[in-house]
Amino acid sequence: MYHSTTSRRPAASRRFAFKRFLVLVVQIVAILIGVTAVPAADPKSNALRKTDPLVLRLLQPHSGLVDGTELRKAIQMVAASGEDSSVPLNAWLDRKVDPDTPVSPGALGPTRYASLVKIARQANCVCYPVGNCVLIGRPTWVSMMLEKQFLERAETSSRESYSETMDVVDVHWRRLSTPMDARRAVLAAASKNGPLPPDRFEEVLLPHDLWPEAHLHRIHPDLAIQLIDGQFLDPNLSRASAGKFRFTRSYQFADVIEIVKRSANNPSVQARRVGKLVQVSAPAENHIQLCETLLTRVANTAQSMAGASQSGLDSKGDAALRTLRNDSRTFTLTVQNQPARKVLKALASQLNLECEFSPDANPQFDQRVSFEAVDQTLWELVRLIATQASLKIGARNGKLQFVADEPR
Secondary structure, three states, X not given: OOHHHHHHOHHHHHHHHHHHHHHHHHHHHHHHOOXXXXXXXXXXXXXXXXXXXXXXXXXXXXXXXXXXXXXXXXHHHHHOOOOOOOOOOEEEEOOOOOOOOEEOOEEOOOEHHHHHHHHHHHOOOEEEEEOOEEEEEOHXXXXXXXXXXXXXXXXXXXXXXXXXXXXXXXXEEOOOEOHHHHHHHHHHHHHOOOOOOOOOOOOOOOOOOOEOOEEEEEEOHHHHHHHHXXXXXXXXXXXXXXXXXXXXXXXXXXXXXXXXXXXXXXXXXXXXXXXXXXXXXXXXXXXXXXXXXXXXXXXXXHHHHHOHHHOOOOHHHXXXXXXXXXXOOEEEEEEEEEEHHHHHHHHHHOOOOOEEEOHHHHHHHHOEEEEEEEEEEHHHHHHHHHHHHOEEEEEEOOEEEEEEOXXX
């Protein structure tokens, strides 16, 4: 694409070449001073953001009751997309965990991710989101999967981008398919978007097994292959199984650094801000705990609202909250890069309610929010925005009131 620019504007071409040279120098210096001593994926393609479709899905308010249900069925109940097919949720269960184990976590929620965590704990398992999927399995197995995922991506980042070289695909295989059948289904789905890159997928022979029917939605072929192959990882070949594996991942949430400082009494756990992102370098168990904290925080808002009557709310305020919470209409809404204040006002106007915005939270109100929601109530939408913008919901003098959840 640059040949025409070179012939017409040689000065611009020289500037471009000089910039490329500077980038190369910076990369060489970084290697020399040991910046890459700990394998780290590209933060732009690796980050977990609060505006990601998967994260928005996991943060959705969720409730339910599970008592004596089989593990796989309980996971499917929470992960089922229902009518919210615009944001599908893939959940991948460790093959060596008995899917028929009865689980009784009791009351679920307050978020969809919190429900998955509660169910997983009943089977001595943990959860962690990767790509467009939530891993559920034994702590050691999840750590090994993360080792495979993040080390392989770090090793290939100099050659190709995980997210740019191939399109996401929908994959399906039938009940009683073998792992090789599942692999072929992924490759067939990926080839529909064009020829597969040469040498992209190694030919392997997986042990014979019979798997249940599966649907993977909008998933990268690389990740789908890793999920399948990962069911047969050898712990003897993994540093994760010995507790010696750590990786770097970037997160975009308001208070990641503060959470890491509060929860990790380990000097090897490090967090630093890089632009709008926070890079966290830590063992897998610390990343797992961090995600649990980040993706179950609707509980904080619920607790603050449960105590609202003790915070000076009058009867009119209670009525405003009841009006919002009891409205049963559902809405499909797509918001892209809009101020939280503007969207909250628009939603409240659907109930002829006014909003009161605390002056100390002006930065949060001006924060831009983006999300897609299908068949969500006004209450769910308001909570979704409040979570993204770090706001608490209350009421006073017949108006909905929004204040800062915590200082930034």
